[in-house]
Amino acid sequence: MEDAAMKGVLFYEHGGPEVLRYEEMEEPEAGEHEVVVRIKAVGMNYNDIWARQGLPGIKFTLPHIPGTDAAGEIVQIGKRVTTVKVGDRVAVHPILSCRICSDCTSGREYFCRNTRVWGFQTGPRMGGYVQYANLPEANVFPIPDTITYEEAASLTACLGTSWHMLVTRARIQPGETVLIWGATSGIGTTAIQIAKLFNARVIAVAGSDEKLEAARQLGADETINYRTENVFRTVRKLTDKRGVDVVFEHTGVNTWNTSIQCMAYGARLVTCGNTTGFHAQLDLRVLFWKQLSLLGCHSMNKYEVQEGWKFVKTGHIKPLIDRILPLEHAAEAHSRFESDNRVGRIILTPWEAKSAYNYV
Numbered sequence: 001m002e003d004a005a006m007k008g009v010l011f012y013e014h015g016g017p018e019v020l021r022y023e024e025m026e027e028p029e030a031g032e033h034e035v036v037v038r039i040k041a042v043g044m045n046y047n048d049i050w051a052r053q054g055l056p057g058i059k060f061t062l063p064h065i066p067g068t069d070a071a072g073e074i075v076q077i078g079k080r081v082t083t084v085k086v087g088d089r090v091a092v093h094p095i096l097s098c099r100i101c102s103d104c105t106s107g108r109e110y111f112c113r114n115t116r117v118w119g120f121q122t123g124p125r126m127g128g129y130v131q132y133a134n135l136p137e138a139n140v141f142p143i144p145d146t147i148t149y150e151e152a153a154s155l156t157a158c159l160g161t162s163w164h165m166l167v168t169r170a171r172i173q174p175g176e177t178v179l180i181w182g183a184t185s186g187i188g189t190t191a192i193q194i195a196k197l198f199n200a201r202v203i204a205v206a207g208s209d210e211k212l213e214a215a216r217q218l219g220a221d222e223t224i225n226y227r228t229e230n231v232f233r234t235v236r237k238l239t240d241k242r243g244v245d246v247v248f249e250h251t252g253v254n255t256w257n258t259s260i261q262c263m264a265y266g267a268r269l270v271t272c273g274n275t276t277g278f279h280a281q282l283d284l285r286v287l288f289w290k291q292l293s294l295l296g297c298h299s300m301n302k303y304e305v306q307e308g309w310k311f312v313k314t315g316h317i318k319p320l321i322d323r324i325l326p327l328e329h330a331a332e333a334h335s336r337f338e339s340d341n342r343v344g345r346i347i348l349t350p351w352e353a354k355s356a357y358n359y360v
């Protein structure tokens, strides 16, 4: 495949959606332990936005190719690859780590000092907004024929993150009550369905009736529109003044105080993000008096992604897709992502966009 050209999206400088360029670039070759995947679908993720805008304290190597959640078909394998073959349909596990250190070998690849999130911390280039991508053999896993590539690309990093948050970190128990912010976001949709696997009672929060209806379809028992209702008072009413056992946080400063207020005595809060800002305040008296647990969470391991996929295969975890767009419309997709109107994932297709889903 030497000198062969493919199409992809990258940027040379940080900025708004207009910095995204759809260009011809060199096709990758598989290294000894690598595979080349013909990327059929790539799911948009907050990482794509943060990398494009630039983040204080993080240096991105330019030019940068975004794209963390992807699925496709293996078209080439390195000579030492043994677990997958050409023609396999695969999804990408996007956490690149050394796989040798004690953290990696104990299943805690998210603590590896050499961990990089593919399409976010990788570069120059390397990411999912392309027609072909090379990845370590360990970073792909086969998917069943019953799942489309667009669906698979909706259920990699977000599913793994939600699993890591609720199952590994918060240790969700059957019958607990869980408050989930951003119910129709990538991690919100998967969190609702994971909580329901535990027969938890899910209270889902979002900002429109359309989003709340989608959350109910995914299994949410109760819904709250934060634009028209007081979240704390509604949670208090729904839980007979007790509060919830687990808060699923990722929005940060705008929701933090309400999250703490909604916690029952002995409850856990698990958070992986701060899309509305990171300088939250905490009354320490509430923390110790109510014996709360605040759990930080970042990334996932391959085991967690594949545990989630057991339930994708049985139909218990489904994706929620907002739009499928051709990759060359990436700038339009980024604008929609940032508009906060989307209900579910935005998927980009590097080859063709043939699907039953709506287009913008």
Ligand SMILES: [Zn+2]
Pocket (backbone or CB within 6 Å): 097, 098, 099, 100, 101, 102, 103, 104, 105, 109, 112, 113, 114
């Ligand atoms: Zn390691």
